[in-house]
Amino acid sequence: xxxxxxxxxxxxxxxxxxxxxxxxxxxxxxxxxxxxxxxxxx
Amino acid sequence: xxxxxxxxxxxxxxxxxxxxxxxxxxxxxxxxxxxxxxxxxxxxxxxxxxxxxxxxxxxxxxxxxxxxxxxxxxxxxxxxxxxxxxxxxxxxxxxxxxxxxxxxxxxxxxxxxxxxxxxxxxxxxxxxxxxxxxxxxxxxxxxxxxxxxxxxxxxxxxxxxxxxxxxxxxxxxxxxxxxxxxxxxxxxxxxxxxxxxxxxxxxxxxxxxxxxxxxxxxxxxxxxxxxxxxxxxxxxxxxxxxxxxxxxxxxxxxxxxxxxxxxxxxxxxxxxxxxxxxxxxxxxxxxxxxxxxxxxxxxxxxxxxxxxxxxxxxxxxxxxxxxxxxxxxxxxxxxxxxxxxxxxxxxxxxxxxxxxxxxxxxxxxxxxxxxxxxxxxxxxxxxxxxxxxxxxxxxxxxxxxxxxxxxxxxxxxxxxxxxxxxxxxxxxxxxxxxxxxxxxxxxxxxxxxxxxxxxxxxxxxxxxxxxxxxxxxxxxxxxxxxxxxxxxxxxxxxxxxxxxxxxxxxxxxxxxxxxxxxxxxxxxxxxxxxxxxxxxxxxxxxxxxxxxxxxxxxxxxxxxxxxxxxxxxxxxxxxxxxxxxxxxxxxxx
Amino acid sequence: xxxxxxxxxxxxxxxxxxxxxxxxxxxxxxxxxxxxxxxxxxxxxxxxxxxxxxxxxxxxxxxxxxxxxxxxxxxxxxxxxxxxxxxxxxxxxxxxxxxxxxxxxxxxxxxxxxxxxxxxxxxxxxxxxxxxxxxxxxxxxxxxxxxxxxxxxxxxxxxxxxxxxxxxxxxxxxxxxxxxxxxxxxxxxxxxxxxxxxxxxxxxxxxxxxxxxxxxxxxxxxxxxxxxxxxxxxxxxxxxxxxxxxxxxxxxxxxxxxxxxxxxxxxxxxxxxxxxx
Numbered sequence: 068x069x070x071x072x073x074x075x076x077x078x079x080x081x082x083x084x085x086x087x088x089x090x091x092x093x094x095x096x097x098x099x100x101x102x103x104x105x106x107x108x109x
Numbered sequence: 110x111x112x113x114x115x116x117x118x119x120x121x122x123x124x125x126x127x128x129x130x131x132x133x134x135x136x137x138x139x140x141x142x143x144x145x146x147x148x149x150x151x152x153x154x155x156x157x158x159x160x161x162x163x164x165x166x167x168x169x170x171x172x173x174x175x176x177x178x179x180x181x182x183x184x185x186x187x188x189x190x191x192x193x194x195x196x197x198x199x200x201x202x203x204x205x206x207x208x209x210x211x212x213x214x215x216x217x218x219x220x221x222x223x224x225x226x227x228x229x230x231x232x233x234x235x236x237x238x239x240x241x242x243x244x245x246x247x248x249x250x251x252x253x254x255x256x257x258x259x260x261x262x263x264x265x266x267x268x269x270x271x272x273x274x275x276x277x278x279x280x281x282x283x284x285x286x287x288x289x290x291x292x293x294x295x296x297x298x299x300x301x302x303x304x305x306x307x308x309x310x311x312x313x314x315x316x317x318x319x320x321x322x323x324x325x326x327x328x329x330x331x332x333x334x335x336x337x338x339x340x341x342x343x344x345x346x347x348x349x350x351x352x353x354x355x356x357x358x359x360x361x362x363x364x365x366x367x368x369x370x371x372x373x374x375x376x377x378x379x380x381x382x383x384x385x386x387x388x389x390x391x392x393x394x395x396x397x398x399x400x401x402x403x404x405x406x407x408x409x410x411x412x413x414x415x416x417x418x419x420x421x422x423x424x425x426x427x428x429x430x431x432x433x434x435x436x437x438x439x440x441x442x443x444x445x446x447x448x449x450x451x452x453x454x455x456x457x458x459x460x461x462x463x464x465x466x467x468x469x470x471x472x473x474x475x476x477x478x479x480x481x482x483x484x485x486x487x488x489x490x491x492x493x494x495x496x497x498x499x500x501x502x503x504x505x506x507x508x509x510x511x512x513x514x515x516x517x518x519x520x521x522x523x524x525x526x527x528x529x530x531x532x533x534x535x536x537x538x539x540x541x542x543x544x545x546x547x548x549x550x551x552x553x554x555x556x557x558x559x560x561x562x563x564x565x566x567x568x569x570x571x572x573x574x575x576x577x578x579x580x581x582x583x584x585x586x587x588x589x590x591x592x593x594x595x596x597x598x599x600x601x602x603x604x605x606x607x608x609x610x611x612x613x614x615x616x617x618x619x620x621x622x623x624x625x626x627x628x629x630x631x632x633x634x635x636x637x638x639x640x641x642x643x644x645x646x647x648x649x650x651x652x653x654x655x656x657x658x659x660x661x662x663x664x665x666x667x668x669x670x671x672x673x674x675x676x677x678x679x680x681x682x683x684x685x686x687x688x689x690x691x692x693x694x695x696x697x698x
Numbered sequence: 699x700x701x702x703x704x705x706x707x708x709x710x711x712x713x714x715x716x717x718x719x720x721x722x723x724x725x726x727x728x729x730x731x732x733x734x735x736x737x738x739x740x741x742x743x744x745x746x747x748x749x750x751x752x753x754x755x756x757x758x759x760x761x762x763x764x765x766x767x768x769x770x771x772x773x774x775x776x777x778x779x780x781x782x783x784x785x786x787x788x789x790x791x792x793x794x795x796x797x798x799x800x801x802x803x804x805x806x807x808x809x810x811x812x813x814x815x816x817x818x819x820x821x822x823x824x825x826x827x828x829x830x831x832x833x834x835x836x837x838x839x840x841x842x843x844x845x846x847x848x849x850x851x852x853x854x855x856x857x858x859x860x861x862x863x864x865x866x867x868x869x870x871x872x873x874x875x876x877x878x879x880x881x882x883x884x885x886x887x888x889x890x891x892x893x894x895x896x897x898x899x900x901x902x903x904x905x906x907x908x909x910x911x912x913x914x915x916x917x918x919x920x921x922x923x924x925x926x927x928x929x930x931x932x933x934x935x936x937x938x939x940x941x942x943x944x945x946x947x948x949x950x951x952x953x954x955x956x957x958x959x960x961x962x963x964x965x966x967x968x969x970x971x972x973x974x975x
Contacts, residue, residue: 070536072535072536072538072539073539075535075536075539076539076540076542076543079539079540079542079543079544080543080546080547082543083543083544083546083547083548084547084550087547087548087551087573087577087580090573090577090580091551091555091573094572094573095569095570095572095573317839317840358704359701359704362703362704363700363701404824406835407762407768407833407834407835408758408761408762408835408841408842411761411762411768420722423722424715424718424719424722427715427718612707615704615707615708615711616711618708619711620711620715623712623715637727637841639840639841642840642841643839643840643841644840646840653726653727653728654726654727655726656724656725656726657719657722657724657725658719658720658722658724660719661715661718661719661720662716662719662720664715664716664719665712665713665715665716669709669712672705672708672709
């Protein structure tokens with residue numbers, strides 16, 4: 068199944084997204100900042 | 110092989126032994142109780158000589174010395190790297206090029222020392238109190254500096270002149286060890302000089318009145334020392350690469366022989382590569398430096414980013430944008446060197462759009478502490494339309510995207526000469542494309558998030574952006590390496606390059622030199638009217654921060670001077686290779 | 699030929715950068731000039747006005763105390779409630795623990811200025827310090843270096859801003875020497891806005907001018923009805939030539955001629971004359 072490049076593409080998108088999301092979360096929390104702060108323009 | 114390792118080890122030990130006294134000296138229990146504070150010269154105590162502007166003299170000489178020093182310190186750093194490459198790849202071209210790098214450095218070296226001497230003299234003549242105090246604070250370190258300078262000269266000369274004698278086999282390792290010593294000494298020199306500079310910005314090891322309370326090491330290890338060290342180290346590499354690139358571009362244009370053109374094209378490409386390598390992490394090092402400045406003194410930080418100096422960061426953005434555009438343009442032109450380059454050329458326009466767009470966002474000014482009249486013109490501290498683009502999250506996003514795109518340009522060129530043969534090549538490409546897509550989305554997303562959240566989050570959100578950029582670079586290099594294993598390499602037609610692309614290589618050193626001049630001016634201005642911030646006031650008549658225009662003119666003059674010196678240096682290095690043809694035998698009748 | 703082309707190109711690039719730096723706003727930031735301004739004649743109105751000037755000028759307070767969220771926006775917020783809250787806050791050891799901390803507003807303000815970390819307003823402490831370290835520098839130390847009189851003037855200004863009568867002492871003759879603030883002068887170009895000129899030379903510290911109510915010198919609001927243009931100029935350039943009735947000589951500085959550009963002097967005098975019409 069992983070022979071089809073588009074399948075790989077979609078899988079890779081998901082995997083990278085998961086990776087970057089956890090990276091962001093880790094970095095933000097490491098700095099003592101919760102992810103998901105109230106979004107309001109300041 | 111054993112033999113060579115011993116040699117290398119000995120050389121490294123020698124290097125350490127030479128630096129040791131410095132460290133020993135510095136960290137020793139040598140607390141001298143000179144409990145008088147820093148001198149307080151009044152206006153009349155500053156020597157006035159024939160109405161010369163002391164500051165302009167010191168400024169010009171210091172900046173010129175810095176340009177030259179950055180160059181002569183940086184070139185050996187990458188000369189030894191390319192020398193190493195030559196050994197690893199067994200490609201003689203690398204070795205020839207390293208030697209040529211060094212040849213250019215040699216002539217510049219004595220000029221560096223000369224200008225440095227001039228600077229010292231000027232400082233002693235015009236600012237005797239300041240210098241007297243600095244010598245008191247740093248004591249023996251100055252002598253060690255002088256000794257290191259001597260060592261630097263010796264190793265530099267040996268490294269260069271032994272090149273051909275120690276070119277092959279085990280001897281090569283010995284030669285590279287000398288290079289290692291040379292670079293260690295060179296870096297130590299820079300770190301020592303940086304300590305004096307950063308001490309003037311963030312003094313430590315002295316009390317509030319300037320009386321010496323700590324060791325030399327404590328004064329050396331002041332809060333801004335390491336950020337400055339890293340920043341200058343990276344900048345030097347980028348700078349050295351840019352200048353050598355300019356040299357190669359000139360030679361490329363001047364040479365007529367195809368084979369020489371190929372050589373200089375390749376040299377230009379490599380130098381540009383080195384410049385970019387040094388340049389990519391530079392914004393982050395700058396960010397760290399700025400953060401440390403804020404941590405040390407919020408007052409100083411705000412003076413830099415929010416006060417009258419804030420406009421300078423607009424100029425900085427223009428210069429960096431120019432550098433990025435030129436470097437990218439050069440990389441794109443490089444696609445014509447390979448036959449498959451055209452396949453990639455079609456993407457160039459999209460990259461160009463991102464880079465130009467990022468550039469525009471970056472130069473958009475945000476809130477500044479303005480004079481009343483400027484406030485009137487703008488109608489508030491924020492521009493109505495451009496305001497949101499001027500704030501930090503937007504700028505960080507722009508910078509990161511520009512860096513990612515620059516890397517992409519490079520990657521395209523690298524790939525244009527290689528055809529992957531591994532079975533999973535197609536899938537691998539998809540993984541890389543997905544990496545770029547998600548990575549860019551993450552950078553943009555973090556930017557938007559930062560825009561909508563309070564200041565702490567704004568700052569916080571810039572860290573994932575930077576990490577993402579680095580991740581994209583690292584991950585795609587790793588995948589590329591795996592994927593291009595055993596790849597079919599295609600011929601790169603070195604020398605098949607447009608003339609116009611070479612001018613891009615000229616933009617780099619010019620913009621870089623000017624940029625460094627600008628940053629020097631900013632860094633010095635941060636101290637406002639203090640020689641040594643909060644410890645020793647500058648009471649001379651020139652204690653004011655000059656206008657941007659005045660600074661710009663001075664920087665241009667210094668840059669012109671430096672360019673003239675460089676032309677002379679390059680001319681000298683070529684002169685050495687020029688032989689007069691033997692006079693024709695007079696035909697005897 | 700190649701040489702000329704490449705050098706020409708590089709030089710053009712350089713000049714473009716230089717040109718760019720010349721079209722941006724040109725501001726020169728001068729070092730503080732040590733100058734003797736006698737403040738011993740200052741009354742409280744003068745002190746308050748002087749404090750305001752220090753706040754935006756030499757004190758560089760507005761660098762942080764502005765609407766960008768770096769520090770409490772002292773010029774906008776309700777100072778009386780804020781300061782009372784601080785005094786009542788259990789974290790302020792002066793009130794709750796009977797300690798040496800601030801127990802009245804003047805003491806609180808003085809503490810805020812010379813020892814900012816003694817009490818840090820919630821949420822404004824240095825990152826990671828949990829509001830125990832203030833990013834604000836002690837303003838009596840370098841680089842700001844306000845002296846005693848200047849500190850009092852700033853405190854008077856803030857007390858006045860809270861709607862209270864200042865409690866600080868008026869300057870005595872010994873403390874009279876103060877330092878002039880750093881001025882950001884538009885390079886070479888003289889000011890043509892009389893309000894800016896007035897702000898720079900600061901007549902309102904001694905004269906009642908537009909509500910400053912200072913009374914070291916005569917009221918200036920109606921000067922146009924009393925003096926001609928020439929007389930006013932003379933009174934500014936040579937204050938001790940003719941002494942106004944009921945006022946003392948040697949108070950008004952004699953160097954306004956050096957402080958102002960001719961254009962600025964003219965603009966100022968015109969403004970003063972028009973004020974009474």
